[in-house]
Amino acid sequence: TEMADSEMDYxxxxPDAGTSxxxxQGTKEPVVILLxxxxxxxxxxxxxxxxxxxQGCVTIRYTAPIKTVFISESFGYKELSSIALKLLEILFDYEVESSPIFFHVFSNGGFMLYRYIVEFLHTDKQFSSLxxxxxxxxxxxxSGNVRGALRALKAILGPQISPVLRYILLSLFAVTVFMLRIVLYPLTKYIHKNHYDAVRDNPPAWPHYYxxxxxxxxxxHKDVEDFVESFRRKGVQAEYxxxxxxSHVSHFRDxxxxxxxxxxxxxVTCMKDLEGTELKRRHHVQSQNQ
Structure with a gap:
């Protein structure tokens, strides 16, 4: 079944039961959330x-609106936070909240949203059972790559808008991001950390594959490699x-x-780790009850 919410287009x-x-075999199939x-x-x-x-998984697909990613986040509005909350609530709406949850996150646009999901999973009691x-x-x-962000925005704007308007939009975006996210960041980070620093400084415990x-x-590439190394230093399992x-988000295509x-x-590795943890937990409970 495919559904779209009136507020959120997800x-x-x-999957059919046979594939799952x-x-x-007998385990709950994973729910994969693609951002x-x-x-x-x-x-x-x-x-x-x-x-x-x-592979017999339930999947949820969602892409945050362009203006939220490029404008709200750049100016420090946490609009993506309320979207993250709604996405997690979808798991309860479809009664799959007790299934294993797995994320597949694309580019900074997906990662900005992932950052708020991680924060809710860290701090909100409602989601502590997930x-x-x-x-x-x-x-x-x-992190802090104005040139990369400009390339991304240029690709999204595409050829359909006039060259003059494109130039104005890109210039405004470049100046704003450069000021807020680089020049003033030592000050603005106390109000609103960027996604890179927020997740790196308080990483989730589950394994990651970059x-x-x-x-x-x-x-x-150095941003990704440095990020993975910082996870490893904090004891989080991370591979790349x-x-x-x-090119950018074209690895699957190529x-x-x-x-x-x-x-x-x-x-599959993550699911096996889960089964191992479950067995250990059961043995622990049994030994306590004896």
């Missing part, structure tokens, strides 16, 4: 969600893989089989 897909049973890059269409995201649907098992992060996160490329012109030649295989095997 899609949820349930074949892959997850799209700014400007991504649902038809783009559906190609990624099919990686997981074919069982997040892992996250794949594609082409993110990047898929990136040194050829990416939007996200600097460099596709080498693919290497479809390899990309899908990496996502599936990481999900």
């Amino acid at each position: 899609n949820i897909v349930f 049973e074949r892959h997850w 799209g890059w700014a400007g991504s269409k649902d038809k783009h995201l559906s190609k990624y969600s099919s990686i997981y649907n074919e 069982n997040v098992i892992g996250a794949v992060v594609d082409s993110a996160p990047g 898929l990136y490329s040194k050829a990416d012109q939007v996200i600097r 893989f460099d596709f080498g030649s693919s 290497f479809p089989e390899e990309y899908a295989a990496k996502c599936r095997s990481f999900l």
Whole structure:
């Protein structure tokens, strides 16, 4: 089934019972939440969600509006926070809140939203029972990269708007972001940390797998590598893989089989870790009851 909320345009897909049973034999199938890059269409995201649907997972696809990613976040409005809350509430609406939860996050647009989801999972009692098992992060996160953000915005604006208007919008955006996010950031970070620092400083405990490329012109590969190293220093399991030649969020397009295989095997590993943790917990409870 595919649904769209009146306020939020998301899609949820349930697998057929046979596929789920074949892959997850008796365990609850994972729910995979895909957070799209700014400007991504649902038809783009559906190609990624099919990686997981074919493996018998429930998938939820959502992309935050462009203005929220580029304008609200740049000016420090936490509009994405209320979207993050609604996305987590969807799990309860469809009664899948006791299933294992897995994220697939694209570019800074998806990562900005992921940041608020992580914050809710850390601080909100309503979500303390949710069982997040892992996250794949594609082409993110990047930090303080005005040139990369401009390239992303330019690609989203596309050729349909006039060159003069495009130039004005890009110039305004560049000046604003440069002032707020770089020049004044030592001060503004106390009011509103950027997504990169917020997640790095208070990382989630579940394993992460970062898929990136040194050829990416939007996200600097060093940002991703430094981020992963900071997770590791804090004891969070984090891996990364460099596709080498693919451009921003094009790793699946250029290497479809390899990309899908990496996502599936990481999900399976996270599910096995979950089963191991469950067994340990049961043994602990049994030994306490004896």
